[in-house]
Amino acid sequence: MNVLVLIGSTRNGSFNARLAAAAVEALPADAQVSRFDVTRLPFYDADTDAAGELGPDVAEFRAAVAAADAVLIATPAYNGSMSGAVKNAIDVASRPREDAPIAGTPVGVLSTSLNPRAAQGVVDQVVLSLTIAGAAPLQHNVAVGINEAFDSDAPVDTAVHERLTALVGELVRIVANEAGDRASAA
Numbered sequence: 758m759n760v761l762v763l764i765g766s767t768r769n770g771s772f773n774a775r776l777a778a779a780a781v782e783a784l785p786a787d788a789q790v791s792r793f794d795v796t797r798l799p800f801y802d803a804d805t806d807a808a809g810e811l812g813p814d815v816a817e818f819r820a821a822v823a824a825a826d827a828v829l830i831a832t833p834a835y836n837g838s839m840s841g842a843v844k845n846a847i848d849v850a851s852r853p854r855e856d857a858p859i860a861g862t863p864v865g866v867l868s869t870s871l872n873p874r875a876a877q878g879v880v881d882q883v884v885l886s887l888t889i890a891g892a893a894p895l896q897h898n899v900a901v902g903i904n905e906a907f908d909s910d911a912p913v914d915t916a917v918h919e920r921l922t923a924l925v926g927e928l929v930r931i932v933a934n935e936a937g938d939r940a941s942a943a
């Protein structure tokens with residue numbers, strides 16, 4: 758299982774990066790995990806894309822998304838919305854429309870922010886954006902306040918860890934089912 762991790766914060770000590778790391782810990786030992794720094798991507802421009810000039814970082818990113826069996830996105834709320842870097846990454850992965858790298862890909866969405874309601878709002882936005890992009894976001898994702906997720910010396914709060922484990926388990930089930938469908942169709 759090939760999992761691509763995208764983080765909406767580049768801050769040292771990012772809580773969203775820590776949340777994503779806790780989710781990755783719950784993956785099966787043989788999962789192959791890669792991370793792409795979405796701030797390497799240029800701001801999406803359809804004319805530049807049509808001219809094939811978005812550059813090597815976009816090509817590498819689209820190939821990584823296309824190769825992923827599943828994607829994990831973790832982003833903070835920035836002024837009530839997902840981080841711009843993550844939104845741009847979704848836009849880039851949603852094109853070309855007829856052959857979008859993200860199409861059909863299961864995506865688990867995580868958000869932790871100071872305000873848990875802001876985190877939930879961001880998860881809802883990411884799910885909507887992914888759905889319009891043609892991806893397959895999970896129905897049950899993880900939105901949590903920073904004070905709740907990181908309330909002890911443990912990497913992440915126990916109840917939050919259980920939610921992350923359930924989310925990862927759902928991704929693993931979906932990927933296994935899709936592999937089974939492909940095998941029986943072959």
Ligand SMILES: Cc1cc2nc3c(=O)[nH]c(=O)nc-3n(C[C@H](O)[C@H](O)[C@H](O)COP(=O)(O)O)c2cc1C
Nearest residue numbers: 766768771772773833834835836837870871872875
């Ligand atoms: C530009 C900016 C906007 C923010 N807007 C919100 C917000 O709307 N709601 C909220 O709960 N926290 C907001 N925060 C606080 C973030 O939740 C907090 O800084 C969080 O730690 C960022 O995630 P990170 O730790 O992964 O970098 C904002 C932070 C920044 C830098």
